[in-house]
Amino acid sequence: MNVHLNGYWYPAGSSARQDATLVCEPHGYRLDVNDLVQQQGPLDSLDVSDRVGNIARKIYLHDGSLFESIENDEIDRFLAETGHRGRKTSVIHRLESSKRIAVASLVISVLLVGAFFKWGLPLAARHIAHNTPVGVSEKISDGAMATLDRIFFKPTNLTADDQQKWRQRFDELIAQVPGEGFTFKLHFRQMDGVPNALALPGGDIVVTDTFMQLVDKPEELDAVLLHEVGHVLQRHGLQHVLQASAVTVILSLAIGEVSGVGELATGIPIFLMQSSYSRKSESNADDFAFNQMLKLGIDPAHFATIIRKLGGFYDDDVGPAPARTDKNAGTPEDDPEGPADKLSEYLSSHPGIESRAERALEMSRAFNKL
């Protein structure tokens, strides 16, 4: 083995450049500068830089001087044949030189990332959330109720008697549901003419006056309260915090280098991903409610009723949807969801009203067979 490398040589600590030849033989190297032998030495005293693409290779000699050459293939051959320690990283260069590997890397990366965000992360977040003690969820909601009261809510217009009546019914309902150590408290508030029912991770559930006006039968409220309890028991609040954090961190790291698109690129994917995770949680809470209703002997159709009334509240032309009985189940009179609906569903945090109502009616059919 005899390798002749042409390049430049710089003495230690100097930028003075001269043409030079580095000759590498099994017993050592020899540096010729201007046809004179400048130095000789053992091969392992050469410090060879890693190959990246085709950039000039830097070979540092033991006296601190530098030999610079663009004859990369020759250098690689020399490293391989002499078993020089510099060859260890050459495998990475080989990966980076192959078109097939590049395509494969692209495909695998996309699959890994997709799988992570679709299954890996929700699974991990769900697992971690479920294994956190009740105290953590309560701590998160600490002060949240007070903040909501300060900013969004006004005191309820329901009479103390009515509230007491509903609370009692709720307590009896909850007693039959495995509470896992959570303390559930039902709060009534007014929210500027908006019907809403929400749950804080610690067990506080709030229902607005306008929502109560939509309720005709007590079972309709049961259905919604069970949905909210589902959110609490399944730790959706904590799960979302973990998922949102992970998505933010990962996208920040990945896109950190790309200036100018940072905000544009992180904001939209984060929003879309959050919306998709949120829809999944809503479906899970729906399913929890349906299962509990089946166990407690409440017809899931009531869920469909109240949710359609909620949808109807926002739909001036149709007006509040008439209460549906089992007879009408399966034959929706509303228009099937068009492209505009699909788009708004994609952007929204809840699955479409109709799909949720139909799922409830499916469960209702099963319920009525029993």
Added chain:
Amino acid sequence: MEHDQTPTSYPFTFTGSGGEYFKIWIVNILLSIVTLYIYSAWAKVRTKRYFYGNTVLDNSSFEYHAKPTQILIGRLIGVALLIAVTIGGQLNPAIAGVAYLIIFLGLPWVIWRSLKFNSKMSSYRNIRFGFNGKLAPMYGVLVLLPALILGSVALLGYLVSKLGNPALMSAVVIIAFVLFYGSAPWIHKLLSSYSLNNHRFGTTPFSAKLSTARFYWIYLKSIGVAIALLIPAAMIASALVWQSGMFNSLFDMESLRDNPQEVLQNPIVIFGFIGIYLLLFAVGILAKAFFQSRLRNYRYHQTILGNDFDLQSSVKFGPLGWILFTNIVLLIVTLGLAYPWIKVRLARYFANNTHVLATQSLDQFMADEQDRISAIGEELGDAFDMEFDVGL
């Protein structure tokens, strides 16, 4: 010492290619994912070496010397901090507030360390670069100065509020606005001057005479360009809005009042808003191109290495604007895959528009003594997305 009478022009060139870099980039991504971000330290070093090594001046290339293990610890600390801030911020906004305060106070130190580390890890023709700046000026410019401005405005606001005159209060708000944004060019000039004048190549120092007035003039002109571009942009936007019927959907007063949610979810309205956002984005990009080209040309023109090496930059607004704009479009259209090509394209454009006017030989530089420092400073900068433009 013999001096050449006429200076020799040494142009920079960039010898890398998008296709070549793509393969490096995609393998970097895969390995970083598979190793749960650990490989990213190696990826970072390889990327920097690729871009340094393909930047060629007078047939010699630059080199980046940091070892991946040096920057790995810093990267992991940065990630840990990022996670803590993100989760903490979700649970309690106060935590995020405290974290940002700590970052704000630590930032000058991080940037300073970054400048020292990066310069020391860069070399050309066997000579390392270096940075001599002291830490105190960084705190002076990045913490003390903003605090003083904020403090005096707050004091003024407090005193004026005692008078109970709403007109005067508005005046104070306007003054605050002007002071805050108006001090940006000045602070930028201070940082630029600090950075350029404290770098050295071996034992030879860089020096730059920057004028604050020039900075203000460049900022003002850039804003002017943005405003000038907004006029045609607004005309295009209103033409599109009218055509698409978005106007009708949006200004249907009844449905807007009764169910705003539905109006805002109308696809026409959504795409309309996206279109307007993109138009504003394009104006921003072009204004940025103008700003970048003027500023870079000025800073390079004012910078000299030693007594004999004059840096020059000939970046032009038009070509740069075109490159930046099409880069973004390509990125979006290829869902990010065009990134290696656009990065190479930009590097090539800047290299092709930079040169050194030398009245001495490039052989005369001498190395300074080296001292090793830890790499933590630089990597903290990366995790929080702070590429401090050194100007080289």
